[in-house]
Amino acid sequence: xxDAPRDSDxxxxxxxxxVPSDRFSPMWRGETGEFQQSDEQLMTAFSRxxxxxxxxxxxxxxxxxxxxxxxxxxxxxxxEELTQETFLAVLRAAARYQQSALFRTYLYAVGFKILRxxxxxxxxxxxxxxEQPPGREPAIxxxxxxxxxxxxxxxxxEGLDREVLLLREFEQLSYAEIAxxxxxxxxxxxxxxxxxxxxxxxxxxxxxxxxxxxxFAQSKERL
Amino acid sequence: MNTAAxxxxxxxxxxxxxxxxxxxxxxxxxxxxxxxAECAGLADKLRATSESLAQWAVPPVPSSVEETVMKQAAxxxxxxxxxxxxxYFSPSLWGWKQWALGGGGVMAAAVVLLVVxxxxxxxxxxQAARSVEPAEEARREAYYQPQPTDSxxxxxxxxxxxxxxxxxxxxxxxQAAKPSDEPWGGGGGAPLPTHPAAAAPMIARTVSLAIVVKxxxxxxxxxxxxxxxxxxxxxxxxxxxxxxAPRSLQASLRIPAPELAAALAELKTLGxxxxxxxxxxxxxxxxxxxxxxxxxxxxTEERLRAILEQRTGKIEDVLQVEEExxxxxxxxxxxxxxxxxxxxxxxFASVDLQLTEEYKAELNSPSGSVWNRVRNAFVAGLSxxxxxxxxxxxxxxxxxxxxxxxxxxxxxxxxxxxxxxxxVRAKL
Numbered sequence: 331x332x333d334a335p336r337d338s339d340x341x342x343x344x345x346x347x348x349v350p351s352d353r354f355s356p357m358w359r360g361e362t363g364e365f366q367q368s369d370e371q372l373m374t375a376f377s378r379x380x381x382x383x384x385x386x387x388x389x390x391x392x393x394x395x396x397x398x399x400x401x402x403x404x405x406x407x408x409x410e411e412l413t414q415e416t417f418l419a420v421l422r423a424a425a426r427y428q429q430s431a432l433f434r435t436y437l438y439a440v441g442f443k444i445l446r447x448x449x450x451x452x453x454x455x456x457x458x459x460x461e462q463p464p465g466r467e468p469a470i471x472x473x474x475x476x477x478x479x480x481x482x483x484x485x486x487x488e489g490l491d492r493e494v495l496l497l498r499e500f501e502q503l504s505y506a507e508i509a510x511x512x513x514x515x516x517x518x519x520x521x522x523x524x525x526x527x528x529x530x531x532x533x534x535x536x537x538x539x540x541x542x543x544x545x546f547a548q549s550k551e552r553l
Numbered sequence: 554m555n556t557a558a559x560x561x562x563x564x565x566x567x568x569x570x571x572x573x574x575x576x577x578x579x580x581x582x583x584x585x586x587x588x589x590a591e592c593a594g595l596a597d598k599l600r601a602t603s604e605s606l607a608q609w610a611v612p613p614v615p616s617s618v619e620e621t622v623m624k625q626a627a628x629x630x631x632x633x634x635x636x637x638x639x640x641y642f643s644p645s646l647w648g649w650k651q652w653a654l655g656g657g658g659v660m661a662a663a664v665v666l667l668v669v670x671x672x673x674x675x676x677x678x679x680q681a682a683r684s685v686e687p688a689e690e691a692r693r694e695a696y697y698q699p700q701p702t703d704s705x706x707x708x709x710x711x712x713x714x715x716x717x718x719x720x721x722x723x724x725x726x727x728q729a730a731k732p733s734d735e736p737w738g739g740g741g742g743a744p745l746p747t748h749p750a751a752a753a754p755m756i757a758r759t760v761s762l763a764i765v766v767k768x769x770x771x772x773x774x775x776x777x778x779x780x781x782x783x784x785x786x787x788x789x790x791x792x793x794x795x796x797x798a799p800r801s802l803q804a805s806l807r808i809p810a811p812e813l814a815a816a817l818a819e820l821k822t823l824g825x826x827x828x829x830x831x832x833x834x835x836x837x838x839x840x841x842x843x844x845x846x847x848x849x850x851x852x853t854e855e856r857l858r859a860i861l862e863q864r865t866g867k868i869e870d871v872l873q874v875e876e877e878x879x880x881x882x883x884x885x886x887x888x889x890x891x892x893x894x895x896x897x898x899x900x901f902a903s904v905d906l907q908l909t910e911e912y913k914a915e916l917n918s919p920s921g922s923v924w925n926r927v928r929n930a931f932v933a934g935l936s937x938x939x940x941x942x943x944x945x946x947x948x949x950x951x952x953x954x955x956x957x958x959x960x961x962x963x964x965x966x967x968x969x970x971x972x973x974x975x976x977v978r979a980k981l
Contacts, residue, residue: 396618410617449978450978456977499607527599530602531599531601
């Protein structure tokens with residue numbers, strides 16, 4: 331990997347941006363075994379003026395949220411900016427925060443709004459001002475090539491199917507949470523997720539039709 | 554997968570892996586997977602897809618994000634608002650709905666402007682076209698003229714009015730107005746119609762009087778009695794009672810000249826005189842001329858009759874004389890009628906009377922029952938709606954083709970841009 335890890339979490343495994351599901355209980359046991367506060371308790375504490383509470387929340391979600399944007403936006407610099415923007419939006423609204431839903435649902439909802447605004451803006455500039463939408467850096471190692479392969483395969487999915495799949499696979503949201511976030515019926519989420527998984531399986535199994543023979547060989551090795 | 558052959562739906566197998574199945578159901582799905590190779594294959598496929606995706610690693614988040622966010626968090630925790638950052642919620646960036654609305658509004662405004670301007674520009678032509686039909690315009694204006702309501706005595710024509718006012722006519726004047734049955738010159742040497750006022754100046758009097766009365770019914774009765782007393786009559790009389798307006802009466806009276814002063818004095822007692830004007834036209838000379846011409850014609854007629862009686866000649870000559878007599882006779886009758894009308898104008902002064910009731914607004918004006926008013930409003934509303942729909946249809950018929958052209962001209966680039974925008978956005 332060309333980018334050297336810049337913090338301790340960055341050196342962890344490839345799935346560090348996946349949120350463990352037991353973290354969403356009111357009290358959960360951390361890696362060191364001690365009981366920690368839930369996301370919602372931390373956010374409530376921060377809205378009452380405890381600055382450390384937000385630090386804990388940030389540490390929990392900085393990598394998952396960055397992953398959320400990184401997999402959806404071609405430009406890594408934009409993903410970084412959008413991650414920052416989402417946290418700042420949560421900060422701005424901290425005083426009005428009410429514990430009516432899970433914090434992660436709330437966080438991803440804010441992230442989705444910011445993502446949509448970004449896409450609108452970029453599409454507008456590309457359409458009316460002639461600016462080219464930001465592209466991805468060329469692949470220079472295996473990890474980035476894998477990313478490119480995944481991105482290409484996922485990019486071939488239908489838009490809504492893709493979102494459902496990413497939210498389930500990486501953000502680890504439940505079917506009900508996905509339905510609430512995207513405004514879809516639960517059964518639709520289930521059927522779209524099933525369709526997306528099968529379609530992606532076919533795309534990854536036969537990459538020769540849409541990728542080079544070299545990439546196909548590499549992908550077979552990796553998969 | 555044939556669901557009839559498999560007791561579980563393929564989505565349920567997927568849901569089992571996602572932990573989205575109830576425990577009892579999970580047991581059934583697991584049991585089915587144990588002895589169904591096809592479903593087990595599907596499960597492997599789903600598992601492999603998830604494992605493949607798990608390899609999509611993301612580089613660590615740059616530390617600059619943490620620095621910025623934590624700095625802002627400290628601001629917020631300290632009770633200060635976070636510093637302004639460039640936001641993707643910037644109001645300068647419209648959403649697609651706003652763009653669609655804004656663009657649509659601009660387009661609609663442009664189309665309306667074009668239609669209005671084209672309508673204005675084409676108006677002089679229409680006016681010119683309309684001006685060639687003045688008769689049609691006059692008919693239309695006449696149609697929309699308010700029709701006077703005459704509840705008391707509708708008199709569409711003066712002759713009808715005269716007939717109706719026959720009751721007001723005094724016997725003496727009826728006799729005077731009646732055309733004489735006596736054949737002028739029938740027996741030869743008929744007496745000349747000598748007017749008693751022939752020596753004195755003959756003046757045709759005209760008076761205009763506007764009076765406001767308090768009690769309209771009483772004033773009306775008094776008017777009748779005044780006419781009877783002074784041997785006058787009403788040549789025309791129109792009484793009108795309009796809703797939310799004072800009652801009024803317009804009458805053209807004929808009063809014998811000697812009685813005029815007395816009759817006027819009595820008429821003025823009916824109420825408050827609002828306007829009065831008197832005029833007199835001297836017709837002495839006119840009457841004298843007419844009398845002289847009449848006399849000449851009669852003498853001519855006498856001579857012609859004498860010729861016819863005394864002389865004999867050819868039939869042709871006799872017929873010629875008779876024709877001449879008939880012509881002179883016609884002239885005489887015409888002049889006699891003129892003379893009679895002139896003398897009548899002198900004998901009877903013309904009084905144009907306008908009686909108006911003092912108006913008192915009534916709180917409960919008799920404008921119909923509540924039900925009728927509701928019904929009328931409903932009918933008017935329906936009529937208005939029908940007119941509006943008709944107007945829209947006519948507008949579309951008249952300007953629809955032009956609108957379509959403009960929509961095509963303006964809409965095509967917008968459509969292409971929107972399509973491009975959507976494609977670009979889908980790729981992002």
